[in-house]
Amino acid sequence: MLKQIKLLTKLELCNIYNLNVLRFSKNSRRKKKDLSVMMLWLFLIVMLIFYVSNLSYGLLRLELGSLIPAYLITVASLLIFFFGIFKAGNTIFRKNGYDILCSLPINRTAIVVGRFLRLYVENLVIAFLIVMPGLFVYAWFLKPGAAFYILGALSILILPLVPITASILIGAVIMGISSRMKHKSLAAAGLSVLFVLLIMYGSSRLSIMEETITPEMLRELSSVIMGTLEKVYPPAVWLGRAVIAGSFMPCFICAGAFLAVFAAAAAIVSIFFHAISQSLCTTSARHNYELKTLKKSSVLSSLCKREFRRYFSSSIYVTNTIIGPILGCILSGALLFTGTDVITKSLPIPLDICTFAPFVFSGIFCMMTTTATSISMEGKNWWILKSLPLSPKSVLNAKILMNLLLMLPFYLISEVLLIPALKPETFFDGFFLCLIPAVIILFSCVYGIAVNLHFPVLNWENEITIVKQSISAILGGMGGVFLSAVCAVIIFLISQEYYALFKALICIFILGATALLHKRITAPDAWRRYEL
Amino acid sequence: MLTIDHLTKHYKGSNKGVTDICLEIEAGDIYAFIGHNGAGKTTTIKCVAGIHDFDSGKILIDGSSIRESPLLCKSRFAYIPDNPDLYEYLTGIQYLNFIADVFNVPARIREELIGRYGNEFEITSSLGDLISTYSHGMKQKLAIISALIHQPKLLILDEPFVGLDPKASVILKNIMREICDGGGAIFFSTHVLDVAERLCNKVAIIKDGSLIASGSMEEILKQGESLESIFMEVVKNA
Numbered sequence A: 001m002l003k004q005i006k007l008l009t010k011l012e013l014c015n016i017y018n019l020n021v022l023r024f025s026k027n028s029r030r031k032k033k034d035l036s037v038m039m040l041w042l043f044l045i046v047m048l049i050f051y052v053s054n055l056s057y058g059l060l061r062l063e064l065g066s067l068i069p070a071y072l073i074t075v076a077s078l079l080i081f082f083f084g085i086f087k088a089g090n091t092i093f094r095k096n097g098y099d100i101l102c103s104l105p106i107n108r109t110a111i112v113v114g115r116f117l118r119l120y121v122e123n124l125v126i127a128f129l130i131v132m133p134g135l136f137v138y139a140w141f142l143k144p145g146a147a148f149y150i151l152g153a154l155s156i157l158i159l160p161l162v163p164i165t166a167s168i169l170i171g172a173v174i175m176g177i178s179s180r181m182k183h184k185s186l187a188a189a190g191l192s193v194l195f196v197l198l199i200m201y202g203s204s205r206l207s208i209m210e211e212t213i214t215p216e217m218l219r220e221l222s223s224v225i226m227g228t229l230e231k232v233y234p235p236a237v238w239l240g241r242a243v244i245a246g247s248f249m250p251c252f253i254c255a256g257a258f259l260a261v262f263a264a265a266a267a268i269v270s271i272f273f274h275a276i277s278q279s280l281c282t283t284s285a286r287h288n289y290e291l292k293t294l295k296k297s298s299v300l301s302s303l304c305k306r307e308f309r310r311y312f313s314s315s316i317y318v319t320n321t322i323i324g325p326i327l328g329c330i331l332s333g334a335l336l337f338t339g340t341d342v343i344t345k346s347l348p349i350p351l352d353i354c355t356f357a358p359f360v361f362s363g364i365f366c367m368m369t370t371t372a373t374s375i376s377m378e379g380k381n382w383w384i385l386k387s388l389p390l391s392p393k394s395v396l397n398a399k400i401l402m403n404l405l406l407m408l409p410f411y412l413i414s415e416v417l418l419i420p421a422l423k424p425e426t427f428f429d430g431f432f433l434c435l436i437p438a439v440i441i442l443f444s445c446v447y448g449i450a451v452n453l454h455f456p457v458l459n460w461e462n463e464i465t466i467v468k469q470s471i472s473a474i475l476g477g478m479g480g481v482f483l484s485a486v487c488a489v490i491i492f493l494i495s496q497e498y499y500a501l502f503k504a505l506i507c508i509f510i511l512g513a514t515a516l517l518h519k520r521i522t523a524p525d526a527w528r529r530y531e532l
Numbered sequence B: 001m002l003t004i005d006h007l008t009k010h011y012k013g014s015n016k017g018v019t020d021i022c023l024e025i026e027a028g029d030i031y032a033f034i035g036h037n038g039a040g041k042t043t044t045i046k047c048v049a050g051i052h053d054f055d056s057g058k059i060l061i062d063g064s065s066i067r068e069s070p071l072l073c074k075s076r077f078a079y080i081p082d083n084p085d086l087y088e089y090l091t092g093i094q095y096l097n098f099i100a101d102v103f104n105v106p107a108r109i110r111e112e113l114i115g116r117y118g119n120e121f122e123i124t125s126s127l128g129d130l131i132s133t134y135s136h137g138m139k140q141k142l143a144i145i146s147a148l149i150h151q152p153k154l155l156i157l158d159e160p161f162v163g164l165d166p167k168a169s170v171i172l173k174n175i176m177r178e179i180c181d182g183g184g185a186i187f188f189s190t191h192v193l194d195v196a197e198r199l200c201n202k203v204a205i206i207k208d209g210s211l212i213a214s215g216s217m218e219e220i221l222k223q224g225e226s227l228e229s230i231f232m233e234v235v236k237n238a
Helices: A002-014 A016-024 A028-061 A065-092 A098-103 A108-142 A146-158 A161-179 A184-212 A215-219 A221-232 A234-245 A248-281 A299-312 A315-338 A341-346 A353-365 A376-387 A392-422 A427-454 A463-467 A471-493 A496-521 B041-048 B070-074 B092-102 B107-120 B136-148 B166-181 B193-199 B217-221 B227-237
Strands: B002-010 B017-025 B030-035 B056-061 B077-080 B154-158 B185-189 B202-207 B210-216
Touching (some): A016 A028, A016 A108, A028 A108, A028 A471, A065 A108, A065 A161, A065 A221, A065 A315, A108 A161, A108 A248, A184 A315, A299 B092, A315 A341, A315 A392, A353 A471, A392 A496, A427 A496, B002 B041, B017 B210, B092 B107, B136 B166, B166 B185, B202 B227, B217 B227
Parallel strands (some): B030 B202, B077 B154
Antiparallel strands (some): B002 B017, B002 B056, B202 B210
């Protein structure tokens, strides 16, 4: 069995981050494109390392250096867990290659362990990138003993085990439940969103508990933060303390416990693996269709309906893009019930919430647009749109329209809740509260398509690689958030009497930029220009 | 109806592709395009269908260039690929309705044609099911119906008989003849040389991206016993 695990893990890891394709591809243009995507990733990694190093240096300057390992281990664990909820189920129970593996004389535990180890390696990279720079900064300034380095390396190696296990188990439960339902993808998407919202609610309850912080506690900031981290994820604090103290025994106990949890999860999942995978692969066909009257639709309407069906057929696509709009509605509702006073008091500088709320909500709504990956999601079906008499403009407009229609109900609910919650004083305050998010959402949808046209990936095997790991998913999501932040900073910097004027100018500028971008990307030669 | 004039297409960073392909497909032709695996059949067909751009040459459909007037050209032909990767998240009828909407087919005509071809290929009862539940052959049948739904004058088919059951193959051959009798034309690639010999009036043989023989089936067959023996001979000597 060990040999099987080794072989399957090798197979799983062979094309991790598309490296095998990059290695053997003879298409020099594609290689260049892949390399440029890798350079972008490298840039993002450098930014992350820079951010973590600065954060760690800041903690050192505040004489809170002892917090660094526990803090970074908690952050890395939470990130691995949250990203894992959307991804783990699909990675473990993916249909791709299931039939071939089942026909081979391979133990199902070996298949499960191979897929667990793939997730482990992928997340080890995240753990390394987040924790390593912090430990390096700590070591550089405080010159700890050899035990720090050994235990620091060990903590990086073991930290992904528990969050991965938790996300795999949640993923397995979601897949297990949805596999019994008719609309499997939609059920999986709904359950994933529900889990994330429950976790967010739980974490918000944790922060509410911290309202009891007293001035005395503030004087002992280190113990307050440790206390909070311990509530969020206790093993991170145990590990962090052991690394700082150079204590081997607690670290080894943690490592043993983490490994035991990981192995136990692999054993549990392998029991249900066959049943869940089979249920997911089984499709129901009734063979009882009788030809009815067919309705004719316009090309745009037909393309848009198809976009919606594509969207709701993929649980990972839905969960990744619907969280932002749902959060926007929940926050609007929370604002209506709690009032603006709570937020005003918690801000470090006095700000008029009504002025800045449109930018905050725009950022939340545009965290991830469907358009940013909608061309890539066509995958092997791209030939259909290419061979039909459809202009790039019709195809891309349908994708933009679908994204706008998807956001519309969330936007309306959010605005209906925000207006009574914020009680705008003037007509213009209310007007811009509605207009700014609408304009930024429109820009984000068009920008998402533009990014995906530049970084399309059509030869994928697993939707996760497109929705969660592609460069267009990351850059597409950043566009609206970045634009909202820039606009908020501009408004913050100007005098209050010019707020309305500048907001109007911002809207006109964004609408103009959107129109120009739309014209450029929907030109008749778009497919040729973007080599699609 | 279809003119391929000195078509050259090479994949960037690779020496694969096609060089200087010239073909003329006229109304009433059933034109077979044969060659070994990797010879360039699919590349040529994808260039004709407007899926791949090409380096040089011209592709004209009814006198219009696929490069300059892609929408006009695409509205005149139907294309079926060698591997029918259809929208698995749609039901068969949703897919057909989508294609009919794109080609602006009136509701009455689409009902009539889906009814006719659905019954002929014995797929009507499955049209309400998701395409993901279809076998390879059923997907191929659905792709064929979707190609016929807007009554194209030109059919471009890449290995159309792969995956079809014997009855469906016979029906497809009859439909191909019917289209040609009505003034249309068929251009298709195949590895089944018997079918090409019996069905087609013209044939072209491609090897390593270049045409090595083309012309009417009668002329080609004069060179040997059967299309199979001629193919082997020509490919060996080229």
